[in-house]
Amino acid sequence: MEVEKFRYDNQIVRLFFFATVFWGIIGFIAGLTAALELPFPWVNFSAATTFGRLRPVHTNAVIFAFVGNGIFLGYYYSIQRLLKTRNYSDLLSRIHFWGWQLIIVAAAITLFAGFTTSKEYAELEWPIDIAIAVIWVVWGWNMIGTILRRRERHMYVAIWFYISTFVTVAVLHIVNSFEIPVTFMKSYSLYAGVQDALVQWWYGHNAVAFFLTTPYLGLMYYFVPKAANRPIYSYKLSIIHFWALIFIYIWAGPHHLLYSATPEWAQSLGTVFSIMLIAPSWGGMLNGLLTLRGAWDTVRKDPVLKFLVVAITAYGMATFEGPMLSIKGVNALSHFTDWTIAHVHVGALGWNGFLTFGMIYWVVPRLWKTKLYSIKLANWHFWIGTLGILFYVIPMYWSGITQGLMWKQFTPDGLLQYPNFLETVLQLIPMHIMRAIGGTLYIIGAVMMIYNLFKTARAGSFMADEEAEAPPLRAQIEHDDKTYWGHRWLESRPIRFTILAVVAILIGSAIGNLPMFVVESNIPTIASVKPYTPLELEGRDIYIREGCVGCHSQLIRPFRNETERYGTYSKAGEYVYDHPFLWGSKRTGPDLWRVGRKYPDAWHYNHMYDPTSMSPGSIMPPYPWHIENDLDYSNIEAKISALRSIGVPYPEGYEQQARADLRKQAEGIAQGLDAAGIRTAWNKEIIALTAYLQRLGTDIRAD
């Protein structure tokens, strides 16, 4: 058989390696800083670095910058070798790399500056959303091109996972990012309230599934058998768990919304599909761990395998815990607490982090044609990192369960045992300090890795283009007179495979989301619920800008303890004008949905200036700049028109009255404050924010 010579592009792998390590450290430090802000509020020293803005910087940096670059590093290394070809286009690879880095830089700048849509893991504003879609398609184009140019007849299981990642993330990102632009860096979600919540958590959950899980399973399927030098345990299992995983995963999003104002059929689908997800997820874990049969001896000595084994184990634990948290009874306790934070960090630190480290320790010596500088140092990294994970997650489980129980505790007289929310927050401070120590250990390990890899690269010489050879596909097909059927047949038909994967993920997406748009009865409307006034709208945009949703939910669940603490539980119809919804996913502070008219305006004024003045011991950062900053309402007309165009019933021509109405309401509040002894101009941010807070949840009040 004739043989063709070609060269693998290692340069693109090296670029993504640098980016992974660089953004990894940035993302970890952002996380550590955010962690320190809870026990030590002075760490929130400026507007840009308050917890509300820093949290999305951390989550975006870790997910899209660290793990994202990690995906592409492993992808570019493995796909060329699995398909015996160079990438389809070096230019597309470079555009992909630099485009992705530019997006990350733009994300960091805009998030620190307060430009955010507030939808979790989709916070970036619309111009960046478009850039992400373009760059994502560049990657997919390059991938499909590479697959079509392959010299390997069948696609290996890793590639199935890469394909499903590409198509699903494209669908998720585009659908969830539908928003109506107001200005260059401001938009409103096309969806409102309950719809927005369902679309967002269909996206949010599957960002975990198809950004943090499927591509990493692909990497696992390449690097585990390579590093262990053992065959994959079961091809059958690969097929079953791959299709089951991508088909079932997409349905499970509403488990983020149990006991909420979403329709219960959606909640129940979330629960049962999460439970059915245990076996497909564990299929990946089994295929990873059982591949190591006969290689456990090596695991003892080889740091690469150690990292991979802990990563796969963490994956197994997190994918068992996830379904458990989707059971109503467990979720009733865990939701809105640190338990969720512990859960995601088992995945992020254990599965994604350790798999990345293992992969890097394996790839770098091969790129630089040398041996790892120090196995001992890598082993140290492994142990310090593992200790870091334990120090992180155990206190967070403790903290989550403690707070969940405290919220629910009643006295024998039937009163809340801890009516002051703050009491349940201050109880957690020792746990929050411990998790910061865990995070520090994890970072120390990563720094040791960087030193080790730096020394490794220095000792070797980088091989930009690696020689390889293989017979062309045509010759293989002629040579191979076997006819294939079933899945084996499909593996040699990449376009049909891709279409089938799209169908698999669209079924759950459609059934889970469409009824919310086409069936009216799912969101009962409430006549007394009215759109926000112009001033309240500006206040809401400040609330969004500051990332208040990072610590405060706006969703009262139908539990006795919640209605006692906050007031009547949330109804779907109350949120019909909420573009975007602001339910939140974590209560570091109390729920705010019924805070409207609970306190006087002066309370909010003083509280925003210094939270500890109204709530002694509060860990909320002070926001004195809201008292000084002039309210920028120059786009109020555009905001009103934009919202009307997506269904908020502002009367035609209301734009012309918006400014006058805004001023009138603001002056009223300023006069009220004046009567309480606080002198302030009407055109300050605090006035708009107060107007919004005083409106929250009051539409269905009887008085």
Next chain:
Amino acid sequence: MAKNEPRDELLNHDFDGIQEYDNQLPGWWKNLFYLTIVFAVIYLLYFHVFSVGDLQKVSYLKDIDPDYVPSPQDQEGAVFDAYRAPVYAASEQRTPFDRAQANAEAYERFEQNMLEAMRNADAAQLARLQEDFPAIFEAYTAQGGRLPAGVAAAEAEAATISEPITDAAILAGAKDLFGQHCATCHGDAGQGGIGPNLTDEYWLHGAKIANVVRVIQKGIPAKGMIAWEKTLSPDEINAMASFVLVELQGSNPPNPKAPEGDKVSE
């Protein structure tokens, strides 16, 4: 079953040196998968088709009131309306949803009859009706129905006190509570701040102990005074009101807030 089959048979697969076995799926793994699918089907039938399980609104109402009897409108969202309505519209008459509605209508008629009976009952009958049908009795009192003789007197006595408490230990306890809950708005010495001055002789909502107790219990929501009845017990509220009248009144703290309301001197 997997025991007798050959294990670790290598397939003719080679991807960059990676080979693949074709081992059988582990039996426990397959069973786990089947079990979760069965669970899913039963779960959906239980909550959404046969409506055996309580959905969130009903379980909430039961938590609030152990005697609560579910009504059909509280089971909203129980069925897959979104999917079922167009497909099974013709057989709508026989769905469990309608039966439940009929039951509820029957219950409502029964409730009306019982309310009528309570209105016409003498004290002894009323006490018995209260014991037998507590949920309906609650609706009856909520509509302003009279209470059985004896009960009314006892409840009225427990709810209010006619004179401020002067017991030093109780007042000291109230002082601590004042520091925790009230001082942020009324000042640490009651001199006023966001809320009014509590030490002068001017009152917005009445100067009697019953007035003060009521303000603390129910709050003045329009002005931002919180209702404390869900946070503080009735005894604590009585103690707090007494503390205001006995200790704070006339204490002349520094930096008092300007008087608000009407002057009341006794």
